[in-house]
Amino acid sequence: MNAQSQSFVTEDGRTIGPTVLDLRNITLRFGGVEAIKDISFDIREGEIRAIIGPNGAGKSSMLNVISGFYVPQEGEVWFRGKPRPAMKPYEVAQQGIARTFQNIALFEGMSVLDNVMTGRLAHMKTNILTQALWWGAAAREEEENRAAVERVIDFLEIQAIRKTPVGRLPYGLKKRVELARALAAEPSLLLLDEPMAGMNVEEKEDMSRFILDVNDEFGTTIALIEHDMGVVMDLSDRVVVMDYGRKIGDGTPDEVRGNQDVIDAYLGVAHD
Numbered sequence: 001m002n003a004q005s006q007s008f009v010t011e012d013g014r015t016i017g018p019t020v021l022d023l024r025n026i027t028l029r030f031g032g033v034e035a036i037k038d039i040s041f042d043i044r045e046g047e048i049r050a051i052i053g054p055n056g057a058g059k060s061s062m063l064n065v066i067s068g069f070y071v072p073q074e075g076e077v078w079f080r081g082k083p084r085p086a087m088k089p090y091e092v093a094q095q096g097i098a099r100t101f102q103n104i105a106l107f108e109g110m111s112v113l114d115n116v117m118t119g120r121l122a123h124m125k126t127n128i129l130t131q132a133l134w135w136g137a138a139a140r141e142e143e144e145n146r147a148a149v150e151r152v153i154d155f156l157e158i159q160a161i162r163k164t165p166v167g168r169l170p171y172g173l174k175k176r177v178e179l180a181r182a183l184a185a186e187p188s189l190l191l192l193d194e195p196m197a198g199m200n201v202e203e204k205e206d207m208s209r210f211i212l213d214v215n216d217e218f219g220t221t222i223a224l225i226e227h228d229m230g231v232v233m234d235l236s237d238r239v240v241v242m243d244y245g246r247k248i249g250d251g252t253p254d255e256v257r258g259n260q261d262v263i264d265a266y267l268g269v270a271h272d
């Protein structure tokens with residue numbers, strides 16, 4: 001058994017499983033700009049893994065590599081023990097990876113329920129032809145999709161707004177609906193791009209609780225980008241720190257807090 005297939009226990013007694021996603025020597029360029037420079041790190045089953053760093057460090061680019069939106073020029077993405085070929089984002093979604101976006105990407109004119117329902121697209125197997133030929137399968141699938149969506153709506157406590165058009169909701173609730181849509185896909189790996197951005201303290205507390213509950217109840221592995229250091233350090237099992245496209249730190253919140261490169265580059269400026 002190699003190190004990547006072993007489990008370990010975190011500082012607060014949580015068991016983290018084997019490696020789900022292994023990023024190996026990833027380099028991503030946009031023309032002359034190297035957004036990611038030779039970065040390697042892994043994400044393990046059941047953990048909450050944060051990616052932090054100053055503006056422009058390359059965090060969103062990294063999340064886009066993981067979600068299949070960008071294909072790196074160098075390096076490999078290994079998923080569940082196999083190198084992942086270049087894939088379309090919907091193929092990545094079919095592998096059980098779902099995400100939310102830095103700038104909310106919902107259908108503003110549609111109801112909360114319909115928005116969350118779009119999260120089931122990766123699960124929809126029947127097409128118009130099979131629906132016409134075989135009503136039974138289509139009806140069963142529709143029922144499963146509805147049930148999954150209702151579970152998520154209950155879990156995230158958004159029953160009261162299920163019929164409300166998303167455009168009428170306050171910002172914090174929109175972020176929660178976006179999380180609901182990602183969860184409706186029943187992902188095994190959930191990617192959250194700044195889930196607390198623009199939220200007030202109360203909304204951040206709610207979102208933190210939901211993220212922890214998702215991880216706890218469904219065992220969902222979570223990778224998140226977040227600027228609020230308090231939130232990151234409270235939520236995460238392990239943290240990767242990026243700066244100017246490079247990885248400058250990787251470890252538990254305590255290890256990262258004590259890393260001089262991180263203090264110099266980032267934490268030191270904002271936090272004592």
Ligand SMILES: Nc1ncnc2c1ncn2[C@@H]1O[C@H](COP(=O)(O)OP(=O)(O)OP(=O)(O)O)[C@@H](O)[C@H]1O
Pocket residue numbers: 030033034035053054055056057058059060061062
């Ligand atoms: N589509 C793109 N085309 C060209 N350059 C890009 C593109 N996306 C990102 N970059 C550049 O890559 C670098 C990393 O950007 P990225 O958005 O990944 O950083 P970030 O850490 O997520 O920043 P922030 O915290 O501000 O969101 C930046 O120099 C950015 O200008």
